[in-house]
Amino acid sequence: MFEYRELIRNLTIAELKNRYQNTSLGFLWSLLSPFLMALVLWFVFKNLFKQEPNFAINLIVGIMMWRFFATATSACLQGIVSKPNLVTKVYLPRQILVLSSALSALIGSLLEFVVLIPIIYFLLGYLPWTIILYPFIHFIFFLAIYGLGLLLSSFYVYFRDLSQIWEVLISILIYCSPIIYPISVVPAYLVKYYMLNPITHFVFIYRDLMINGQLPSLTNLVVVVLFALIMLLIGNLVFSKLQRRFAEEI
Amino acid sequence: MTAIVVENISKKFRIPHEKKRTLFHNLIGIIKRQMSYEEFWALKDINFEIKAGETLGIIGKNGSGKSTLLKILARVLYPDTGTVSQEGKVASFLELGVGFQSELTAEENVYIYGSILGMTRSEVLQKYDQIFDFAELNNFKNMKLKNYSSGMYLRLAFATAIHANPDTMLIDEVFAVGDTAFQKKCSDKITEFQNQGKTIVFVSHSMESVKQICQRTLLLSGGKIVSLGPTENVIKKYMEISQ
Known part of the structure; x- marks a missing residue:
């Protein structure tokens, strides 16, 4: 796939341009909307969780992370079906189509992160040094999302209602990890189920690095790395099997 | 020196009795046992070789499997049996x-x-x-x-x-569009490529163009090779079986 790096680059840039081309605020909107969402949620929840330290900043970091997950997986899901000509009329390794969608979402999320830095500084009064390790966790998350994207995009070719199904799943999944609410309000008997959710571990690592100034715990790290590797493995396996009949189904 | 070797290629298409595009319909179908489909063999036991620098035409009635074969050469479709080996860089001009x-x-x-x-x-x-x-x-x-x-x-x-x-070009009737000036540019360029020793596979309905540029031609009918040889003869055979 490395031979195709030019094409990956070109497709990613084309996708970025397409996404921001016709919107009025353009790229600024994608920065504004997560902040608005976080603002509303913070306002609603601040009266419920006022004893939680740094509730606002924890919320914003969680929302940012989740939005990357939601946007990237949705973009990947459409990755193949949105470029039918590149499947039916010419040969190229089809993983490229999913990779370029994932990369364009990644770039968007990195820009959001850049805007997040001054906000963290403003709310905390300082920047934890561990924030420099952000690229590592973000890269691991990206790999997990790319693997999941391969899975979703290949199934979507055959099952066109997957986009709606995934939308519903995403809106439910956000409640299955301590993004909108802190883990402290979760009753003890449910906590172990939260820990089964890999997203929970990702959230902890993001918050440790960006807010608490702590290095992530070993458990968290092992879970997220394993999850990313497994998703990549399964994603690639399923994709290479299913892609054989893409040109017949599109 | 052979540019393309096609060995034992067959391709079948699954045509479901009822096209189910959603997970929902598929689940219902499995439960109700309505998952039947027809098997349509678009290509059966195709074997041939193309030498480097040669221009091969592929002709046949509609539905004889020409585009399917070209798509398999372009690696857009995967054959159910057999292998295709290609030397050098292959560019497909299916569109x-x-x-x-x-x-x-x-x-x-x-x-x-x-x-x-x-x-x-x-x-x-x-x-x-x-x-x-x-x-x-x-x-x-x-x-x-x-x-x-x-x-x-x-x-x-x-x-x-x-x-x-x-090194190799796969052309599927794309050059049938455009005005006369454009068509002339296309055929001039193709001649230039032939002089440069490039291999060309050309699918067309126009016997004129095929006669003009292809040395050998392949005739497909019902997914099988009916004739393979010098263009003149194969076109004659095509005329015969079209009666």
Whole structure:
């Protein structure tokens, strides 16, 4: 796939341009909307969780992370079906189509992160040094999302209602990890189920690095790395099997 | 030196009695046991070789499997049996302008299309002026592609494609479109490629064009090879079985 790096680059840039081309605020909107969402949620929840330290900043970091997950997986899901000509009329390794969608979402999320830095500084009064390790966790998350994207995009070719199904799943999944609410309000008997959710571990690592100034715990790290590797493995396996009949189904 | 070896290729298509495009319908189908489908063998036991520098025509009635065979050569479809081996860089022209994005300018699209055809960025940079000269679109480099007329679109696509410099070209009747001037440019270029020793596989309904450029021709009928040999003879055979 490395031979195709030019094409990956070109497709990613084309996708970025397409996404921001016709919107009025353009790229600024994608920065504004997560902040608005976080603002509303913070306002609603601040009266419920006022004893939680740094509730606002924890919320914003969680929302940012989740939005990357939601946007990237949705973009990947459409990755193949949105470029039918590149499947039916010419040969190229089809993983490229999913990779370029994932990369364009990644770039968007990195820009959001850049805007997040001054906000963290403003709310905390300082920047934890561990924030420099952000690229590592973000890269691991990206790999997990790319693997999941391969899975979703290949199934979507055959099952066109997957986009709606995934939308519903995403809106439910956000409640299955301590993004909108802190883990402290979760009753003890449910906590172990939260820990089964890999997203929970990702959230902890993001918050440790960006807010608490702590290095992530070993458990968290092992879970997220394993999850990313497994998703990549399964994603690639399923994709290479299913892609054989893409040109017949599109 | 053989450029393409096709061994034992067969391809079947699954045509469900009821096309189910959603997970929901598929689940219902499994429960109600309505998952039957017809098997349609578009190609059966295809074996042939193409020598490097040769131009092979593929002819046959509609539905005989020509496009399917070409798509398998282009690696867009996967055969159910057999193998295809290819030497050198293969560019497929099943359609011109694959990957063109209407929201981007012509210049950006040339880079994208170029990379799809296997050209590196520096290659495109190098041939950039030649491409736009050939297409006669020097004044429209920065115009968005959605504002291009269909003729301009074709010229740009073709100009980029021919500068891709593949070793083998797979052509599926794309050059049947465009005005006479464009058609002439196409056939001139094809002659040039033949003189350069490039291998060409040409699927067409036009016996004129096939006679003009192909040394050997393959005749398909019902997914099987009926005849393979010098163009004149094969075309005659085609006429016979069409009666």
